[in-house]
Amino acid sequence: MPLKIPRIVMKFGGTSVADLDRIRAVAKTVKKQVEAGCEVSVVVSAMSGVTNQLVDYCQSLSPLFDPYEYDAVVATGEQVTSGLLAIALQTIGIKARSWQGWQIPLKTDDAHSKARIESVDSEALIECMKSGVVPVVAGFQGVDGTGRIATLGRGGSDTSAVALAAALKADRCDIYTDVDGIYTTDPRIVEKARRIKAIAYEEMLELASVGAKVLQTRSVELAMKEKVRVQVLSSFEDSPAAMEDFLPGSLVVSEDEIVEKEQVTGIAYSLNEAKVVVKNIPDQPGVASAIFGPLASGNVNVDMIVQSSGSDNTTDMTFTVPKTELAQAVQILENERPNIRFKEMSTDSDVVKISVVGIGMKSHTGVANTMFRTLAERSINVQVISTSEIKVSVLVAAEYKELAMRALHTAYGLDAK
Amino acid sequence: MPLKIPRIVMKFGGTSVADLDRIRAVAKTVKKQVEAGCEVSVVVSAMSGVTNQLVDYCQSLSPLFDPYEYDAVVATGEQVTSGLLAIALQTIGIKARSWQGWQIPLKTDDAHSKARIESVDSEALIECMKSGVVPVVAGFQGVDGTGRIATLGRGGSDTSAVALAAALKADRCDIYTDVDGIYTTDPRIVEKARRIKAIAYEEMLELASVGAKVLQTRSVELAMKEKVRVQVLSSFEDSPAAMEDFLPGSLVVSEDEIVEKEQVTGIAYSLNEAKVVVKNIPDQPGVASAIFGPLASGNVNVDMIVQSSGSDNTTDMTFTVPKTELAQAVQILENERPNIRFKEMSTDSDVVKISVVGIGMKSHTGVANTMFRTLAERSINVQVISTSEIKVSVLVAAEYKELAMRALHTAYGLDAK
Numbered sequence: 001m002p003l004k005i006p007r008i009v010m011k012f013g014g015t016s017v018a019d020l021d022r023i024r025a026v027a028k029t030v031k032k033q034v035e036a037g038c039e040v041s042v043v044v045s046a047m048s049g050v051t052n053q054l055v056d057y058c059q060s061l062s063p064l065f066d067p068y069e070y071d072a073v074v075a076t077g078e079q080v081t082s083g084l085l086a087i088a089l090q091t092i093g094i095k096a097r098s099w100q101g102w103q104i105p106l107k108t109d110d111a112h113s114k115a116r117i118e119s120v121d122s123e124a125l126i127e128c129m130k131s132g133v134v135p136v137v138a139g140f141q142g143v144d145g146t147g148r149i150a151t152l153g154r155g156g157s158d159t160s161a162v163a164l165a166a167a168l169k170a171d172r173c174d175i176y177t178d179v180d181g182i183y184t185t186d187p188r189i190v191e192k193a194r195r196i197k198a199i200a201y202e203e204m205l206e207l208a209s210v211g212a213k214v215l216q217t218r219s220v221e222l223a224m225k226e227k228v229r230v231q232v233l234s235s236f237e238d239s240p241a242a243m244e245d246f247l248p249g250s251l252v253v254s255e256d257e258i259v260e261k262e263q264v265t266g267i268a269y270s271l272n273e274a275k276v277v278v279k280n281i282p283d284q285p286g287v288a289s290a291i292f293g294p295l296a297s298g299n300v301n302v303d304m305i306v307q308s309s310g311s312d313n314t315t316d317m318t319f320t321v322p323k324t325e326l327a328q329a330v331q332i333l334e335n336e337r338p339n340i341r342f343k344e345m346s347t348d349s350d351v352v353k354i355s356v357v358g359i360g361m362k363s364h365t366g367v368a369n370t371m372f373r374t375l376a377e378r379s380i381n382v383q384v385i386s387t388s389e390i391k392v393s394v395l396v397a398a399e400y401k402e403l404a405m406r407a408l409h410t411a412y413g414l415d416a417k
Numbered sequence: 418m419p420l421k422i423p424r425i426v427m428k429f430g431g432t433s434v435a436d437l438d439r440i441r442a443v444a445k446t447v448k449k450q451v452e453a454g455c456e457v458s459v460v461v462s463a464m465s466g467v468t469n470q471l472v473d474y475c476q477s478l479s480p481l482f483d484p485y486e487y488d489a490v491v492a493t494g495e496q497v498t499s500g501l502l503a504i505a506l507q508t509i510g511i512k513a514r515s516w517q518g519w520q521i522p523l524k525t526d527d528a529h530s531k532a533r534i535e536s537v538d539s540e541a542l543i544e545c546m547k548s549g550v551v552p553v554v555a556g557f558q559g560v561d562g563t564g565r566i567a568t569l570g571r572g573g574s575d576t577s578a579v580a581l582a583a584a585l586k587a588d589r590c591d592i593y594t595d596v597d598g599i600y601t602t603d604p605r606i607v608e609k610a611r612r613i614k615a616i617a618y619e620e621m622l623e624l625a626s627v628g629a630k631v632l633q634t635r636s637v638e639l640a641m642k643e644k645v646r647v648q649v650l651s652s653f654e655d656s657p658a659a660m661e662d663f664l665p666g667s668l669v670v671s672e673d674e675i676v677e678k679e680q681v682t683g684i685a686y687s688l689n690e691a692k693v694v695v696k697n698i699p700d701q702p703g704v705a706s707a708i709f710g711p712l713a714s715g716n717v718n719v720d721m722i723v724q725s726s727g728s729d730n731t732t733d734m735t736f737t738v739p740k741t742e743l744a745q746a747v748q749i750l751e752n753e754r755p756n757i758r759f760k761e762m763s764t765d766s767d768v769v770k771i772s773v774v775g776i777g778m779k780s781h782t783g784v785a786n787t788m789f790r791t792l793a794e795r796s797i798n799v800q801v802i803s804t805s806e807i808k809v810s811v812l813v814a815a816e817y818k819e820l821a822m823r824a825l826h827t828a829y830g831l832d833a834k
Contacts, residue, residue: 020477057501060437062508069507072515073500076493083490084474090486091479098489102519103564147520 007039007129007170011139011161014048015178016235017081020088023047026235027088029176030134034094039129041168042096043139043161044085046077051154067112071141071151075101078138078157086136096134099125101149106142106160108150115150117142117159117222120167137164158219166226173223173230174249175215180234181250182207182214184414185267190406194416196265200255203265206357206391220252229253255359263367264358264412267405273303273320273353275383275395276329280314280343290340291317291333298332300325304353304386304395314343318384320395323349351383352401355393356408368392374411380404424456424546424587428556428578431465432595433652434498437505440464443652444505446593447551451511456546458585459513460556460578461502463494468571484529488558488568492518495555495574503553513551516542518566523559523577525567532567534559534576534639537584554581575636583643590640590647591666592632597651598667599624599631601831602684607823611833613682617672620682623774623808637669646670672776680784681775681829684822690720690737692768692800692812693746697760700732707757708734708750715749717742721770721803721812731760735801737812740766768800769818772810773825785809791828797821 010033012026026044033040045051054074058065082098089096101108104124108115128135139157144150152159158175165173180195182204187193199207201224208217214232223230233249251257281287288307295302305319321329326347333345361367368385371392375382380403384395396404409415427450429443443461450457462468471491475482499515506513518525521541525532545552556574561567569576575592582590597612599621604610616624618641625634631649640647650666668674698704705724712719722736738746743764750762778784785802788809792799797820801812813821826832 020474023478054497057437057497058504061440061501061504065504066507069500069503069515071500072503072517073497076496079493079496080471080474080490083486083488084478086486086489087475087478087482090483098486100489100566149517 005037005039006172007168008033009041009043009161009165009168009170009173010176011043011157011174012045012176012235013157013178014045014051016176017044017046017085018048020084022235023081023084023088026085026176027092027094029235030089031092031094034134040134041125041129041164041170042085042134042136043157043164044078044081044136045139045157047081050077050080068148071112071149075138075141075149075151078140082136082138089134089136094134095132096136097128099128099135099137101138101141102143102147104137104142106163108142108144108152110144110146110150112144112148112150114153115142115144117152117163120163122167125164125168153218155216155219158216159222162219162222162226162228162230165228166222171229173228175230175232176235177214177232178234178236179214179232180237180248181232182252182266184265185405185409186269189269189402190267190409192406192409192415194414196250198251198253198258199265200258200359201252202255202390203357203359204252206355206388207266207268215252223252227254229257258359261360261363262358262412263360263364264356264414265360266357267408267412267414268355268357269401269405270353270355271398271401272323273351273395274323274326274347274349275318275320275351276326276333277346277348278317278333278340278342279345280310280312281317282341283309283313283315287315287317287340290336294332294336295321295329298328300329300332304384304393306384320351320353320384350398351395352398352404353393353395354401354404354408355391356412357391359390361390361392370411371408374407375404378403378407422454422456423589424585425450426458426460426578426582426585426587426590427593428460428574428591429462429593429652430574430595431462431468433593434461434463434502435465437501439652440498440501440505443502443593444509444511446652447506448509448511451551457551458542458546458581458587459502459551459553460574460581461495461498461553462556462574464498467494467497485565488529488566492555492558492566492568495557499553499555506551506553511551512549513553514545516545516552516554518555518558519560519564521554523580525559525561525569527561527563527567529561529565529567531570532559532561534569534580537580539584542581542585570635572633572636575633576639579636579640579643579645579647582645583639588646590645592647592649593652594631594649595651595653596631596649597654597665598649599669599683601682602822602826603686606686606819607684607826609823609826609832611831613667615668615670615675616682617675617776618669619672619807620774620776621669623772623805624683624685632669640669644671646674675776678777678780679775679829679831680777680781681773681831682777683774684825684829684831685772685774686818686822687770687772688815688818689739689741690768690770690812691740691743691764691766692735692737693743693750694763694765695734695750695757695759696762697727697729697731698734699758700726700730704732704734704757707753711749711753712738712746715745717746717749721801721810723801737768737770737801767815768812769815769821770810770812771818771821771825772808773829774808776807778807778809787828788825791824792821795820795824
């Protein structure tokens with residue numbers, strides 16, 4: 001019985017294909033996998049800086065540019081890289097050809113400049129691979145129902161790669177980037193941060209949404225939905241020789257693939273939130289909807305919420321909104337003052353949200369308590385708390401950011417040995 | 418009965434769309450024609466410098482790059498311009514959309530990097546124009562029979578424009594460039610050169626092949642075959658307000674559209690030829706084929722030929738070849754010396770070919786004689802002569818280039834008043 005040939009999708013981001021030397025290096029990385037016997041498809045981003053230049057052109061001509069034309073313009077960045085990498089591969093003896101979204105076809109909806117993938121026709125690409133030719137796919141783009149080029153929004157090449165891996169039923173989708181994996185926290189803040197070997201999709205989503213920027217959120221959602229095993233690794237280090245070798249990056253996989261479930265997998269922070277306190281509201285049914293109804297109608301995103309008793313049979317409502325939406329939130333609440341009947345309102349932008357994330361929380365108790373005790377020992381006052389099944393977030397004064405994160409990193413046993 | 422709506426194709430070259438300011442200027446030029454009531458389609462080149470950069474990328478990766486991938490890479494230059502011009506048009510109130518070759522489709526053969534157009538499907542573009550939207554077509558490219566991007570070779574956007582004008586049955590194809598028309602000769606050499614109002618396809622072809630570089634030769638051949646009226650004009654001057662207005666450029670049209678047929682329409686020169694003299698060949702049948710057969714087999718292009726009597730029942734053969742092929746020609750003839758049995762061979766690269774061109778020659782006699790007399794009066798020795806129905810060419814020493822051209826320009830009455 002013949003062995004199954006491993007099939008992988010390799011995706012290279014903008015810094016990985018920044019110039020011709022980097023493109024040559026990427027070709028060598030691809031060659032290793034091909035020579036190790038893998039069936040390989042490649043997805044590429046634009047050379048770094050190119051997309052920004054093209055976006056600038058469109059915005060200079062018209063701040064309200066037609067997204068259809070924007071797509072035709074910016075999609076060329078990835079088209080160039082796909083052709084150049086195909087040439088670089090051929091030069092070192094690997095048969096290759098470029099594929100644009102419309103050639104595959106990779107079909108999208110018509111939400112131009114931020115389109116969503118509707119389907120990927122895998123037939124031509126599989127035929128291409130079977131004939132010994134490496135497809136080099138231009139990421140970030142597809143074609144809409146009327147045959148016009150559509151792009152997937154910034155960072156969309158990750159999503160292209162995952163969608164391709166799903167359509168090709170690939171064993172793995174390798175995302176090559178300028179970092180060598182996903183870390184327990186930001187190494188610029190916590191020196192003892194270490195690389196995570198394996199992380200669940202749900203954890204990655206929580207970490208991504210609170211600050212980690214390694215993978216585009218939509219690509220992780222898609223990977224989770226399609227059960228695509230994603231590996232994040234650096235294109236600036238030597239790649240593994242083959243599937244079976246030691247994998248140097250971070251795997252993003254299903255929870256059930258993760259054997260050792262830590263209580264906490266990672267710690268993230270966000271400086272993008274501001275706190276709003278609405279005080280001395282007459283305590284009666286409907287307070288919450290009187291506040292949050294108008295905010296929702298005004299498209300203000302409310303995140304953490306805590307309600308507490310005020311004086312004289314009143315209640316206080318504390319919550320966070322994105323800093324960029326703070327002014328709008330205040331305006332809306334002032335307009336609603338006659339309905340809400342609060343006495344005063346205060347805001348604070350000098351706060352940080354710190355989140356600990358881990359699927360282990362489902363089975364381990366005391367994760368939140370460890371957090372509160374650790375912060376209390378450093379006399380850090382917790383202003384707002386929110387929890388989900390696999391996340392505990394606290395809002396503290398911004399000045400404690402580093403102190404709090406280092407203390408929590410140690411407390412959860414995440415420090416590198 | 419409704420008046421026929423004039424339909425024109427407007428093509429803008431690289432210097433005409435060199436940067437965003439130039440693209441905005443082009444948009445205004447297009448707007449004028451639209452507001453004058455024309456149905457307009459636009460064809461654009463890449464912004465100047467872009468194609469060279471992309472070609473450099475390919476050549477740096479591999480001097481023997483895959484032409485399929487080269488096409489995918491370099492075609493992006495025009496794609497960017499098409500989207501940007503569409504945005505620029507929308508910004509000033511003109512509905513527009515970009516069209517790539519594969520979207521039209523504009524079908525080519527599979528001679529990648531120098532493909533020829535096989536067909537242009539006009540249906541979608543006509544529908545686009547009928548709905549009041551200006552199609553902005555990426556020049557220089559199409560799609561081959563297997564759905565891969567193919568480019569037409571350098572300068573191919575002119576050919577795109579003419580092919581489009583033929584398919585759309587356009588009344589005129591306006592080629593906007595950085596000169597304001599076609600001149601009787603090179604104005605850098607002959608100060609009194611003047612713009613030609615109308616020139617026949619055949620004349621333009623003869624002038625193009627001997628040095629004028631305003632229009633790509635293939636585009637003129639196609640215009641002649643499809644009877645497309647071509648106008649060359651400057652994008653750096655104000656354009657005519659409408660079809661009916663004074664046309665400031667040069668028209669390239671059928672001979673029968675030209676009312677006043679001058680004896681000579683233009684004078685061109687070429688420094689790209691070298692002279693070869695093979696002397697004292699035994700005069701017997703087969704001399705010409707003994708010489709020119711091997712040269713043809715060796716892919717050496719022979720242009721002007723003259724045979725003259727030598728001494729002692731021998732003959733001399735004088736002819737020209739491209740300078741770049743001179744060394745090869747000499748090598749081939751030396752190898753063939755035993756067959757040809759010539760005594761000596763000499764070469765001269767210090768020559769210029771000067772050609773006078775005009776459809777009027779067909780009906781006027783004495784054009785060649787005027788040439789010889791004019792040159793003789795200046796004691797310029799004519800080394801080789803060749804003639805066609807509408808052209809007389811002479812080879813003279815290179816040092817006489819300016820003197821000869823100015824004298825001929827005056828002699829044929831071409832000087833600007």
